[in-house]
Amino acid sequence: MPRCLAFVIFTLCLTLAGFSQSERPAMAEDLAGVTTRLQTDLAYLSSDALAGRDVGSEGIAKAGEYIAKRFADLGFETDKFDGGPFQEFAIPGPAALGPVEKNQLNFAGVDGLPELKLEANFCPLSLGSSGTFESEVIFVGFGISAPEYNYDDYAGIDVEGKIVIVLRREPQQNDPKSRFNGTQNSEYAFFTAKELNASLHKVGAMILVNDAQTAEGRAGDQMMRVSEAGASLSKSKVPTIFCSRSVIDPLVQKSTGKSLSELQAEIDSTGMPKSVVLKNVKATGEVDISSKDVIARNVVGFLPGKGALADEYVVVGAHYDHVGMGGAGSLAPGTVAIHNGADDNGSGTTTMLEVARHLSLDKSETRRGIVFIAFSGEEKGLLGSKHYVRSPRWPLEKTVTMVNMDMVGRLTDGGLTVYGTGTAEGFDPLMDKLNESSKFRLDKQAAGFGPSDHQSFYEFDIPVFHFFTGLHNDYHRPSDDFDKINIEGMQQIADMVDRLVIDLATRPERPKMLKISDIADVGRANAKPRVTLGIQMDTNSEAVVVQSVSEGSGAAAGGVMPGDTIIKIGDTTVANAREMRRTLSSKKVGDTIEVSVKRGTEEVKLQVKLGS
Ligand SMILES: [Zn+2]
Numbered sequence: 371m372p373r374c375l376a377f378v379i380f381t382l383c384l385t386l387a388g389f390s391q392s393e394r395p396a397m398a399e400d401l402a403g404v405t406t407r408l409q410t411d412l413a414y415l416s417s418d419a420l421a422g423r424d425v426g427s428e429g430i431a432k433a434g435e436y437i438a439k440r441f442a443d444l445g446f447e448t449d450k451f452d453g454g455p456f457q458e459f460a461i462p463g464p465a466a467l468g469p470v471e472k473n474q475l476n477f478a479g480v481d482g483l484p485e486l487k488l489e490a491n492f493c494p495l496s497l498g499s500s501g502t503f504e505s506e507v508i509f510v511g512f513g514i515s516a517p518e519y520n521y522d523d524y525a526g527i528d529v530e531g532k533i534v535i536v537l538r539r540e541p542q543q544n545d546p547k548s549r550f551n552g553t554q555n556s557e558y559a560f561f562t563a564k565e566l567n568a569s570l571h572k573v574g575a576m577i578l579v580n581d582a583q584t585a586e587g588r589a590g591d592q593m594m595r596v597s598e599a600g601a602s603l604s605k606s607k608v609p610t611i612f613c614s615r616s617v618i619d620p621l622v623q624k625s626t627g628k629s630l631s632e633l634q635a636e637i638d639s640t641g642m643p644k645s646v647v648l649k650n651v652k653a654t655g656e657v658d659i660s661s662k663d664v665i666a667r668n669v670v671g672f673l674p675g676k677g678a679l680a681d682e683y684v685v686v687g688a689h690y691d692h693v694g695m696g697g698a699g700s701l702a703p704g705t706v707a708i709h710n711g712a713d714d715n716g717s718g719t720t721t722m723l724e725v726a727r728h729l730s731l732d733k734s735e736t737r738r739g740i741v742f743i744a745f746s747g748e749e750k751g752l753l754g755s756k757h758y759v760r761s762p763r764w765p766l767e768k769t770v771t772m773v774n775m776d777m778v779g780r781l782t783d784g785g786l787t788v789y790g791t792g793t794a795e796g797f798d799p800l801m802d803k804l805n806e807s808s809k810f811r812l813d814k815q816a817a818g819f820g821p822s823d824h825q826s827f828y829e830f831d832i833p834v835f836h837f838f839t840g841l842h843n844d845y846h847r848p849s850d851d852f853d854k855i856n857i858e859g860m861q862q863i864a865d866m867v868d869r870l871v872i873d874l875a876t877r878p879e880r881p882k883m884l885k886i887s888d889i890a891d892v893g894r895a896n897a898k899p900r901v902t903l904g905i906q907m908d909t910n911s912e913a914v915v916v917q918s919v920s921e922g923s924g925a926a927a928g929g930v931m932p933g934d935t936i937i938k939i940g941d942t943t944v945a946n947a948r949e950m951r952r953t954l955s956s957k958k959v960g961d962t963i964e965v966s967v968k969r970g971t972e973e974v975k976l977q978v979k980l981g982s
Pocket residue numbers: 689714715748776777822
């Protein structure tokens with residue numbers, strides 16, 4: 371009851387604030403209605419009943435039905451996919467352990483070791499692969515090879531086919547003067563980096579244990595679950611098992627005379643690796659992990675165009691999935707709690723619904739069709755938008771712009787970031803013009819790349835806008851809740867997006883796409899010529915796997931071949947496309963860089979001149 375009361379007062383305050391602050395012509399008729407609608411939609415989408423809207427869950431199914439009903443109630447066409455509003459696609463589901471007898475770990479060679487029980491003492495992680503192993507055992511510290519920090523746990527040790535024990539995180543993690551990244555995690559602290567490095571060293575299996583700090587922390591020496599590292603089945607070749615310190619410590623102690631904590635303390639105090647073979651110890655075992663596909667659904671409502679422009683389209687989108695109960699997508703690892711995702715991206719979904727409502731009332735005589743899409747699978751790698759651009763319901767060459775909203779619920783002091791202002795001619799001044807009445811503190815970003823669904827469209831040469839009110843400490847944590855949302859701010863953003871979409875949908879000529887190199891020509895802020903290697907990547911792979919090489923490109927001249935996996939640019943390890951883009955962004959067109967690729971079992975170094 372007190373909760374309800376608080377909600378009523380909260381609603382009232384916001385409603386009053388809505389009345390007093392604005393004379394936006396577009397919505398002035400109905401400000402109270404707007405705020406109440408935004409609250410109702412967002413309160414539902416971010417409620418515990420939807421359990422964090424993880425792909426494949428009952429919660430996201432309900433969210434999808436809710437959005438579809440709202441589209442239908444607005445009179446949109448919702449029969450475009452086999453007569454319904456849902457564009458379905460399959461994605462790999464969460465990994466699950468196979469039978470107990472195929473998930474085994476045994477040590478031999480020292481006395482007094484207990485029999486190990488699956489999920490009590492050890493647990494295979496979906497970060498790694500299925501497979502069997504039998505070999506001697508080597509402690510390799512943090513499992514890090516970091517040339518730029520002059521640190522290599524694997525230096526001078528033959529680990530091929532061997533079983534390695536690896537600590538979580540990285541050396542000197544509580545030392546502000548750490549040789550790594552101070553008290554911040556460097557890229558080497560992450561599981562994926564350790565896994566990639568183990569795989570490059572061709573180890574037989576990797577056993578991960580909590581580092582001393584984690585074990586002494588609040589959660590203690592907590593066991594990880596199979597899907598807690600690695601969201602679904604990985605492309606890894608290395609069986610990877612999490613193991614409790616109470617199993618590994620006696621093993622290390624008996625064979626080396628030092629405890630895990632002592633070995634770590636030596637690494638931390640000297641900043642040097644202390645890798646050591648565990649004399650006489652052998653490990654045998656097997657990992658069996660599998661995953662079933664789950665069906666994800668984009669929700670699509672279509673407002674047909676009118677007149678001469680009716681065969682062109684504007685897409686307005688926002689993802690509605692989130693990370694469910696936590697796990698791999700969470701920044702609060704080890705926590706099992708509903709990640710409500712009120713800002714990410716209940717806010718964008720709700721704002722999109724409000725924009726949809728307003729556009730459903732539009733009376734223009736001549737207008738492009740408007741395609742509203744609530745994307746799924748965004749948190750798992752923009753999967754819903756990638757699926758849409760590969761199987762578009764309306765031709766992409768007739769799609770003139772995509773407008774995305776992802777995290778628009780935390781407007782603070784009017785600060786609004788808009789990406790994509792350099793992706794078409796006139797977008798930058800258009801934003802300034804729209805902002806004359808909105809009066810945001812606008813941060814215009816030219817780039818069309820960025821970690822949300824607009825990028826999928828931009829990659830297909832469609833101009834984009836992306837609205838964003840900024841990162842915060844609750845991002846991807848259970849605390850991203852409804853009560854921290856600035857509803858009035860969302861209303862203001864909805865108003866601006868309304869006016870933007872009407873402009874895009876009714877202007878006689880479609881916007882002229884600018885390539886990033888064109889943007890440099892017109893001198894847009896923060897846009898450098900985009901450097902390219904001249905490869906196309908296999909988008910089904912997390913790692914940077916080359917699918918094809920462009921003729922006449924630097925990659926072709928340098929000898930990059932389809933099937934190669936790019937693992938390093940210069941000295942920097944790149945585990946995925948984002949890391950590669952980040953690394954390349956510091957380079958210039960014409961630079962020659964060293965690209966290390968994995969080709970079969972070999973590592974090959976190539977010299978590639980960057981093009982544009
Ligand atoms: Zn998001």
